[in-house]
Amino acid sequence: MDKVAIVGFYQVKPGLDLMMSPYEMLFEATRGALDHAGLKRDDLSTVIGCNNDYYDGKTISNCFKVEAGGAYMKDESKVEMDGAHAVMYGLMRILSGNHKLAMVYGISAPSCFPYESVRILETDPTFDRPINLLNGYTAGGMQMRAYLNAFGLSEEDIAKVAVYNLKNAAKNPLAIPEAQKTNITVDEVLNSEMLSAPLKKLMYPILCDGVTALILAPERQARKITDKPVWITGVGHFNDTYYLGDRDLSSCSSMEKAAEKAYKIAGINNPKSEINVAELFGHTACEDLILAEAAGLADKGKGLSLIDTGKLNPSGGTMAGYTPAANGLTRIVEAVKQIRGEAEGHQISGANKAIASGQVGFCAQNNIVYVLEGGE
Amino acid sequence: MPLPEYIKKDYKRTRTMKGSWYLTSYKYKFNLSRIKEYLKGLKNGILLGLKCRSCNTVSFPPRLICGRCLVKPDQWVRLPETASIATGSANYDEEDKKREHPFPVIAVRQDGADTALIHNISDDVDFNSIYIGMPLKVVWAKERNGLYLDIDHYEPIEDPAIELNKKEGSVD
Ligand SMILES: [Zn+2]
Numbered sequence: 432m433d434k435v436a437i438v439g440f441y442q443v444k445p446g447l448d449l450m451m452s453p454y455e456m457l458f459e460a461t462r463g464a465l466d467h468a469g470l471k472r473d474d475l476s477t478v479i480g481c482n483n484d485y486y487d488g489k490t491i492s493n494c495f496k497v498e499a500g501g502a503y504m505k506d507e508s509k510v511e512m513d514g515a516h517a518v519m520y521g522l523m524r525i526l527s528g529n530h531k532l533a534m535v536y537g538i539s540a541p542s543c544f545p546y547e548s549v550r551i552l553e554t555d556p557t558f559d560r561p562i563n564l565l566n567g568y569t570a571g572g573m574q575m576r577a578y579l580n581a582f583g584l585s586e587e588d589i590a591k592v593a594v595y596n597l598k599n600a601a602k603n604p605l606a607i608p609e610a611q612k613t614n615i616t617v618d619e620v621l622n623s624e625m626l627s628a629p630l631k632k633l634m635y636p637i638l639c640d641g642v643t644a645l646i647l648a649p650e651r652q653a654r655k656i657t658d659k660p661v662w663i664t665g666v667g668h669f670n671d672t673y674y675l676g677d678r679d680l681s682s683c684s685s686m687e688k689a690a691e692k693a694y695k696i697a698g699i700n701n702p703k704s705e706i707n708v709a710e711l712f713g714h715t716a717c718e719d720l721i722l723a724e725a726a727g728l729a730d731k732g733k734g735l736s737l738i739d740t741g742k743l744n745p746s747g748g749t750m751a752g753y754t755p756a757a758n759g760l761t762r763i764v765e766a767v768k769q770i771r772g773e774a775e776g777h778q779i780s781g782a783n784k785a786i787a788s789g790q791v792g793f794c795a796q797n798n799i800v801y802v803l804e805g806g807e
Numbered sequence: 808m809p810l811p812e813y814i815k816k817d818y819k820r821t822r823t824m825k826g827s828w829y830l831t832s833y834k835y836k837f838n839l840s841r842i843k844e845y846l847k848g849l850k851n852g853i854l855l856g857l858k859c860r861s862c863n864t865v866s867f868p869p870r871l872i873c874g875r876c877l878v879k880p881d882q883w884v885r886l887p888e889t890a891s892i893a894t895g896s897a898n899y900d901e902e903d904k905k906r907e908h909p910f911p912v913i914a915v916r917q918d919g920a921d922t923a924l925i926h927n928i929s930d931d932v933d934f935n936s937i938y939i940g941m942p943l944k945v946v947w948a949k950e951r952n953g954l955y956l957d958i959d960h961y962e963p964i965e966d967p968a969i970e971l972n973k974k975e976g977s978v979d
Contacts, residue, residue: 562927576939674922
């Protein structure tokens, strides 16, 4: 694979109800990413956004984002999945040789729409909606029960992951204050409100308004733009079957395949020892473990051991603030910061090879994984 | 520095600008003629799964397409009324007034099928008592109309594994 690097990025500090319209949020992110890379808007050749018509309440939601997205009189397109998928689109455009610099952003403002209700529209109208029991919470609960049962684990084990995430969030300046819990205990997580047994409220991320943007560049340009390019050395993307009842929810086949492919492209033979940081988009504290195991960072059922190493979601992951459409992009940017040594309070020392992932669908139906590396 | 209150109000106003999207006006097409056998079966109290001749996967309820083989499965197989819990959770949504909360939410795998479906369990089952592998049986609707909800819900039946444990336990 030809070398493509992330040369600039910006994450707007998320919030439960930001004092900005999405339009201004997006401007802050794209302007911020260009300034970070020391580039002008004219330098961009393509802009790929990730947002969702249902989230926006506007059809063809990207057409309202042309100006703020930096896409005026540019080649522009949209992905309606996760920001991490938009990166794939941008990457392909650059690899085609037809484009140089690509701006990629992901945005949504859940303070303006009922996210969990929108997810009901993800369910099958013929078989799931008449029963009306499948939603984001119950899917997470059923997945967690399947995982605990398959490996003989307890709710306490998942509570430990939630504690780990929330303590990590406390060290992340871009986490929302509501998620920054330095003194949280396992008991507090276990005693938090039940969302969908055995899933507790503090094992589930907090929805917030947010936008993240990054800029991709081919090798020659990347070296001119920055002395700290972070290279995309591998990528894998797989989709599992739609129906939850057709999948083994205690693991995640699409993540396994995606990671396997990304490692193969990047020439990684032993992810357990070679990957120092993993920023994964899990929808619950439990799913963080399932995805980390699927990515080969730990044996199946043994993902909990990763919290002792600290390399899983040092930023707090989505538990630091769940921003639909921007989640995967934020994971990528966090991994990039780690490799550049710029992760401030949550820096993992010596991080030089990271993976970051994005997903869509109930119980992570679809996963996309990137291998990111620093150096030459 | 906290922002002046009037700015907050201005933003609220733009956020609540009028405009609606009638989601209930959407229609979803589904080719019932492809699952005629299944629906006819339900009306007569017979459960039919659909088997893919290529990979032998039996889906219940029938899936129109086998994603693995990209073919339309066409072999109907009769399934027993027994099933088991593939995984489960509980519903705490207070706005859902149908039952007392929390109540169990289950993914059920019909015996002989490879897929599971989300369905209801008897009202008197405590959400804490469900477990993966818990055996169940179909409870039919009072009146069967050849529709998906002809299976009203599932009810627990005796678990032979647990009965065996009890007997072994009584020996000591
Ligand atoms: Zn098949």
